[in-house]
Amino acid sequence: MKILCETVVQDRQTQRNRSLRYVKSTLAVGYNNSAKDADGKNIRQLEIMHFTPQNKVGERFKVTNNIEKIFSKFLRDGKVTIGFKEPPINLMINCDPIQLKGFLHTIKLGLEGKDSMNLRLNIAAATAIPQRSQPQEKMTIVRRGDYPIKGFPRTLKSLKIANIQLLKITFDICSLRNLTVLDLSDNQINKVPREMGRLSLVSFAINNNQLGTANEWDWLRGKQIQKSLRELDLSNNELTYFPHDLIRLEQLVGLKLSHNKIKRVPFGFRRLRNLRNLYIASNLLSSLPSDFNLMRILVLDVWGNEFGMKMDHRISGEHNVHSAPPLWLSAARTVCQNKVPYSAATVPWLLLDILAESPLCACRKICFDTPIIERAVMATLDNIKTLISNREHLIYADIVLCGAGCAGRKQVLSYEQQP
Ligand SMILES: [Zn+2]
Incomplete structure (x- = not known):
């Protein structure tokens, strides 16, 4: 039986790891039919073979009477460590839990001398599972040290850089043509470059930043982003007004503007015909535009807005x-x-x-x-399915x-x- 996994080899004597991080590996278990005992006689010997990109030939470990311990407490999370006696190393494995369970079960059958389809593999002839080098499509950076100095893979479709005190969106992010999901939440960004408007982002989260301090919204005029963006999170950005160009995002389905200081929503808001969810809680709204009810909003969160009293007008x-x-x-x-x-x-x-x-x-x-x-x-808010508001305030x-x-x-x- 062979599994594709990630491994680190730890030397128990020096307590050092052979590699800095987990590397893509193949593990195989089976009998070596050409092994010989001390007298030179052919025997069937249960072995585990370990292939890494650095060791394509593979390293063999005897299994019978050679396992110090198997740490399987985190098997459900797909993490197991096999400690061998000779050489004295710990093989730390990350793998799909179901495959890993099957692999351990096969080792157990082998140790008990039972036969299994999974043990038919002639380990002496085993080879690594070929790995198609898949282009990287997803990247998450939550520590400053992980920010790639040499730039991002051009193939990224999804990028998250959160909570690392990022000050600026660099040009190489704006030039990731395949990007559709971008999450830059919890940073210290004060403006989005105009070039962002050329990306076909579907989801953009830039909540908990400082966009209201620079108030540069040219990126919303980009024809690409206007055609693609469906989810936008601008919560908690010190916005003092509703960025008017938002109404150009006609594909927008979800808009989050909570925890800002917005006083008014413009009449042109009805242009957002696809909008279904609007979160604009904890702002300084005093009213809503009357043509709001021409829209098809299903969820409206206006909790924590003061909403002014009715004004007396002499219609003369x-x-x-x-x-x-x-x-x-x-x-x-x-x-x-x-x-x-x-x-x-x-x-x-x-x-x-x-x-x-x-x-x-x-x-x-x-x-x-x-x-x-x-x-x-x-x-008039009768079309709204879920209205989240303070009852004491009439809108x-x-x-x-x-x-x-x-x-x-x-x-x-x-x-x-x-x-
Ligand atoms: Zn009229």
């Missing part, structure tokens, strides 16, 4: 729009109201942003230059009104008329 002449709206605004409203399909190919770029980011009146008319009326109505919404005659105005007035 100042909100009336007497003059006719500009032609483009009328056109934009028609596009919105009738859900006319539009794209960057048919509509000028600037108009796309206005269509997607301008506040909507309760009647769904797009409002471009009307004032925002703060905390005018109760926020009010900021609204806009498209004109004096709009039904949305009645909504505000009816609230105002309540005692």
Whole structure:
């Protein structure tokens, strides 16, 4: 029987390890049919063969009457040590627990003189299991000393560098073209380089850093990251405002912004059509935009926000729009109201942003230059499946009104008329 594993050989006399770390190895157990006893007679001898990249020929160990002890307390974790009498070494093995268990069982059968399919191997002819050199796709660095001085393997798809007081995202991280999962949490990073926007990251965690001190968000304008990013964690970053460019991440499903000092969420937030989970607990929110309920958010965590009291508004002449709206605004409203399909190919770029980011009146008319009326109505959050909030705070919404005659105005007035 042969297993692929990782091993370290420890010399019991000097207490030294032969290698600095575990190395990929093959272990084989079986009978050596050409072994000879003291008298030169052929005998069947149970042996373990150990192949490493340094020793491709393999080193043989007698098994019968040659095992000092087998430490198998951590077998369930895939760790076993076999101590041999001669030579006096400990063979420390890391392996898949099921395979390792099978290997120990085979040794036991051999020692008991029982026959087993697993012992049919002629150990004298055994060879190492060929290892396909697989490109490294995953790397985790949680100690400063492990940070690769010579750079990262170009093949990485997943990289975690956490809690090592990293100050800067170096260019070689931004140039890992295959990277899709990046975790830089618990460091001291104050900005993400613009080049990060060229990566097709799917998940990016950079919580517990200091992005709010530099507030550089150009990377969010990268066309690649806008198309790919689905999970973003910006919790605990000293953010004093909602980074507006976040609303360009239209594939975003999960957004974490908790433990910052954000006061407002912009109206353009509704552009995040795929967003399902929003964690914005422990911020300084005083309200939510009214078109929040046009989204399909399932989990909303606003715990620990103060949310201001309802404001009294006199909806008077100042909100009336007497003059006719500009032609483009009328056109934009028609596009919105009738859900006319539009794209960057048919509509000028600037108009796309206005269509997607301008506040909507309760009647769904797009409002471009009307004032925002703060905390005018109760926020409608009926679509949300899981709302995590402090019950003592009512959540009010900021609204806009498209004109004096709009039904949305009645909504505000009816609230105002309540005692
Ligand atoms: Zn309206």
